[in-house]
Amino acid sequence: MADLPGSAKIVIVGGGIVGCSVAYHLGRMGLTDVLLLERKKLTSGTTFHAAGLVGQLRTSANITQLLGYSVALYDRLEAETGQATGWKRNGGLRLACNPDRWIEVRRQATTAHSFGLEMHLLTPREAQDLWPAMNVDDVVGAAFLPTDGQANPSDIAMALARGARMAGVTIAEDVAVTGFEIEHGRVCAVLTQRGRIACDKVVNCAGQWAREVGRQAGVNVPLVSMQHQYIVTERIDGLPANLPTLRDPDRLTYYKEEVGGLVMGGYEPDPLDWAVDGIPEGFHWTLLDADWDHFQPIMELALPRVPALQTAGIRQLINGPESFTPDGSFILGEAPECRGFYVGAGFNAYGIAAGGGAGMALAEWVARGEPPMDLWPVDIRRFGRPHADVDWVRRRTREAYARHYTMAWPGEEAEAGRPLRRSPLYDKLKMRSGVFGEKLGWERPNWFASPLEETIDTYSFGRPGWFEAVGREHEAVRERVGLFDQTSFAKFLVVGRDAEAALSWICANDVTKPPGCLTYTQMLNARGGIECDLTVARLAEDRFYIVTGTGFATHDLDWIARNLPEGVDTHLIDMTSAHAVLSLMGPRARDVLACVTRDDVSNGTFPFGQCRRIVIAGAPLWALRVTYVGELGWELHLPTESAHAVYAALLAAGREHGIADCGYRAIESLRLEKGYRAWGSDIGPDHSPLVAGLGWAVKLRKNQPFLGREALVAQAAAPLPRLLAGFTVDDPDVVLLGRETIYRDGRRCGWLSSAGWGYSVKCNIGYGYVRDPAGVDADYVMSGAYELEVAGQRVPAKPFLKPLWDPEMRRIKV
Numbered sequence: 137m138a139d140l141p142g143s144a145k146i147v148i149v150g151g152g153i154v155g156c157s158v159a160y161h162l163g164r165m166g167l168t169d170v171l172l173l174e175r176k177k178l179t180s181g182t183t184f185h186a187a188g189l190v191g192q193l194r195t196s197a198n199i200t201q202l203l204g205y206s207v208a209l210y211d212r213l214e215a216e217t218g219q220a221t222g223w224k225r226n227g228g229l230r231l232a233c234n235p236d237r238w239i240e241v242r243r244q245a246t247t248a249h250s251f252g253l254e255m256h257l258l259t260p261r262e263a264q265d266l267w268p269a270m271n272v273d274d275v276v277g278a279a280f281l282p283t284d285g286q287a288n289p290s291d292i293a294m295a296l297a298r299g300a301r302m303a304g305v306t307i308a309e310d311v312a313v314t315g316f317e318i319e320h321g322r323v324c325a326v327l328t329q330r331g332r333i334a335c336d337k338v339v340n341c342a343g344q345w346a347r348e349v350g351r352q353a354g355v356n357v358p359l360v361s362m363q364h365q366y367i368v369t370e371r372i373d374g375l376p377a378n379l380p381t382l383r384d385p386d387r388l389t390y391y392k393e394e395v396g397g398l399v400m401g402g403y404e405p406d407p408l409d410w411a412v413d414g415i416p417e418g419f420h421w422t423l424l425d426a427d428w429d430h431f432q433p434i435m436e437l438a439l440p441r442v443p444a445l446q447t448a449g450i451r452q453l454i455n456g457p458e459s460f461t462p463d464g465s466f467i468l469g470e471a472p473e474c475r476g477f478y479v480g481a482g483f484n485a486y487g488i489a490a491g492g493g494a495g496m497a498l499a500e501w502v503a504r505g506e507p508p509m510d511l512w513p514v515d516i517r518r519f520g521r522p523h524a525d526v527d528w529v530r531r532r533t534r535e536a537y538a539r540h541y542t543m544a545w546p547g548e549e550a551e552a553g554r555p556l557r558r559s560p561l562y563d564k565l566k567m568r569s570g571v572f573g574e575k576l577g578w579e580r581p582n583w584f585a586s587p588l589e590e591t592i593d594t595y596s597f598g599r600p601g602w603f604e605a606v607g608r609e610h611e612a613v614r615e616r617v618g619l620f621d622q623t624s625f626a627k628f629l630v631v632g633r634d635a636e637a638a639l640s641w642i643c644a645n646d647v648t649k650p651p652g653c654l655t656y657t658q659m660l661n662a663r664g665g666i667e668c669d670l671t672v673a674r675l676a677e678d679r680f681y682i683v684t685g686t687g688f689a690t691h692d693l694d695w696i697a698r699n700l701p702e703g704v705d706t707h708l709i710d711m712t713s714a715h716a717v718l719s720l721m722g723p724r725a726r727d728v729l730a731c732v733t734r735d736d737v738s739n740g741t742f743p744f745g746q747c748r749r750i751v752i753a754g755a756p757l758w759a760l761r762v763t764y765v766g767e768l769g770w771e772l773h774l775p776t777e778s779a780h781a782v783y784a785a786l787l788a789a790g791r792e793h794g795i796a797d798c799g800y801r802a803i804e805s806l807r808l809e810k811g812y813r814a815w816g817s818d819i820g821p822d823h824s825p826l827v828a829g830l831g832w833a834v835k836l837r838k839n840q841p842f843l844g845r846e847a848l849v850a851q852a853a854a855p856l857p858r859l860l861a862g863f864t865v866d867d868p869d870v871v872l873l874g875r876e877t878i879y880r881d882g883r884r885c886g887w888l889s890s891a892g893w894g895y896s897v898k899c900n901i902g903y904g905y906v907r908d909p910a911g912v913d914a915d916y917v918m919s920g921a922y923e924l925e926v927a928g929q930r931v932p933a934k935p936f937l938k939p940l941w942d943p944e945m946r947r948i949k950v
């Protein structure tokens with residue numbers, strides 16, 4: 137065994153496909169002081185027993201792009217490294233066997249078109265021509281992705297390892313990492329059975345062991361091991377070698393050709409955990425015992441589809457454990473708990489498909505300290521408090537596994553592990569027929585049922601069961617007044633002598649206003665992309681209160697913490713649990729508020745964009761005059777223990793004004809009408825405020841430096857490559873959900889980032905970026921003739937740039 141170096145700039149832990157891919161890409165970037173440590177032999181963890189299907193389509197454009205990158209890489213890898221990969225681009229088929237699934241598949245095809253991925257809709261007969269061994273009696277339609285493919289997983293990983301070595305990366309096998317040294321919150325050394333290795337950065341690619349490896353550095357990697365099985369048959373006469381991969385979600389199964397026979401696996405509705413008490417020692421090149429009883433229902437679903445399976449010899453039933461995550465997406469990025477400690481793990485049985493692209497993205501993230509593009513759907517900072525509990529993670533993950541092939545309904549909520557985090561008003565709102573959704577463990581009222589309605593979500597690709605109820609709440613807010621429990625908001629305090637200077641640096645808008653002022657602002661990365669979108673309330677000279685979305689708690693806290701300038705006298709405190717939030721919104725909000733407080737809430741004393749300390753029902757609280765629904769209103773941030781008293785007072789005073797409990801689904805339709813952007817869909821790290829139409833919220837004209845300023849100045853000097861625009865579709869039979877393709881003058885120019893029904897304006901509303909490399913401005917947007925592709929059909933659409941709803945005029949503006 138060669139001697140291990142005493143130091144390396146970057147140490148990768150784990151030699152499966154993901155670790156090898158990170159090593160390969162770091163090597164190609166010219167970084168050679170890189171050491172990959174594998175506990176046993178390369179690929180001996182999970183990679184060696186994967187089935188090897190490589191599909192590309194996901195619901196996010198950037199993640200689809202990563203998988204597309206894998207395909208392009210696998211196309212050339214064998215020639216580049218001289219190592220066979222078993223890669224073939226034989227295409228992928230997806231079947232639909234009922235009308236709802238057919239809508240889903242057609243919507244997926246539209247999403248694929250939006251993202252520039254070829255996907256063709258086929259008749260059952262056309263699908264059978266591509267896959268003659270299948271029975272299509274129950275098939276309604278199918279889709280074909282010609283650029284999907286399949287690979288030999290171990291060979292792909294070995295080719296990546298070879299490419300890494302060729303570039304100068306060191307790979308050491310039979311070296312287990314046993315711990316880490318952390319100094320001042322930053323990793324500085326890796327401990328192994330064979331000694332200490334000083335390093336600047338660590339990349340944890342330890343597959344299903346990544347949770348344990350992370351724990352050694354105080355980092356939470358919320359994944360668990362689940363059993364996953366597939367059969368490998370003997371040769372079946374007549375199977376062509378170029379047979380596409382096949383996914384049959386209504387029968388929970390997938391297929392690929394392998395040496396003249398078939399591989400067939402599936403996602404059971406009752407998945408089996410594995411290694412609940414920890415992965416046993418010595419688990420490498422190891423499979424689990426084949427569990428025929430558990431596989432039987434999958435087999436029974438497959439037999440009618442592929443009758444040849446009835447007589448084909450079964451060579452093996454492979455049962456391998458794989459790491460799965462609570463939301464079915466993998467985990468990438470620098471851990472918020474430890475600087476310099478990166479994670480690439482939890483690949484949910486698509487690590488071969490994702491390995492190439494995820495390795496590329498993670499290598500760039502490690503090398504440059506930021507991801508090459510917006511990777512929020514897989515960012516490790518999407519997790520939070522609930523994910524610290526592995527039993528909760530397991531419950532939620534089991535559900536995600538079981539739903540792998542079930543219909544992905546618009547607005548579908550997870551059910552496992554609920555209720556967990558609850559506002560003090562949870563029970564009360566439940567009794568008042570609140571129907572709840574969940575975000576980062578928080579229960580949040582989505583809508584409220586009338587006495588005639590059932591308090592359950594009824595999902596649909598048309599108008600869902602809650603459609604009328606949300607319309608009532610929407611109307612209450614527009615016409616009278618609505619009360620929202622938004623306790624789940626993430627809230628932080630930034631305090632200290634240098635708080636103003638520190639926030640001035642990280643906020644794109646001017647926060648140096650007097651105490652009592654609110655600022656809506658973005659926080660930008662060095663590329664000018666929007667990392668956070670939030671409200672900053674100045675409570676005192678040295679005290680700022682930040683309010684951001686529930687799901688962004690970990691992300692935004694981490695962003696602020698890591699970008700506070702060195703050496704400042706500033707403290708960042710998470711206040712989320714200290715305050716409940718009640719939002720009182722609507723034209724009669726002031727009438728209600730004035731009834732419950734002796735403080736002056738008149739417009740003169742308490743104008744828009746201000747915050748004041750007021751008292752309601754024995755509770756001193758912060759009232760923020762702000763809105764996300766486009767109406768007069770206040771967010772009331774109150775001590776958690778006062779939530780009941782304040783809620784009761786508001787409800788009693790509101791009765792004569794027609795107050796209504798309202799939920800998050802109404803917020804969505806209200807904000808669509810008012811043109812407020814949503815971080816994570818309409819805006820994110822890839823979008824600057826300029827392209828998002830938020831230039832008015834940036835202090836470019838002021839002489840204040842801020843993070844991202846140079847990038848914005850440069851962007852402002854040239855034509856913008858895209859601009860966020862709104863679209864309306866009048867036909868009420870059309871349902872916009874997001875990801876519909878935008879056509880301008882017959883040419884594809886983008887896709888909808890978010891969409892829904894506007895109850896006041898009585899039409900469908902969608903937002904999306906209109907792209908043109910030659911430059912896009914308001915005239916360009918407004919002068920085009922537009923269509924949207926919705927589930928494969930083109931419908932006419934009208935563009936708009938100014939908000940549709942004007943609360944002053946009480947009507948549509950355009």
Ligand SMILES: Cc1cc2nc3c(=O)[nH]c(=O)nc-3n(C[C@H](O)[C@H](O)[C@H](O)COP(=O)(O)OP(=O)(O)OC[C@H]3O[C@@H](n4cnc5c(N)ncnc54)[C@H](O)[C@@H]3O)c2cc1C
Nearest residue numbers: 150152154175181182183186187188189313343487488489
């Ligand atoms: C039955 C089955 C079928 C599958 N089918 C497909 C498919 O068709 N398509 C697809 O895309 N994906 C599929 N997958 C998923 C795919 O196999 C995985 O997502 C992928 O292999 C994960 O790669 P990895 O590098 O993250 O993990 P691994 O391959 O497990 O690599 C992690 C490595 O880390 C090493 N390690 C652990 N701890 C330490 C330590 N302390 N020190 C040093 N090294 C350590 C381990 O020994 C291991 O080699 C399937 C999985 C299973 C189980």
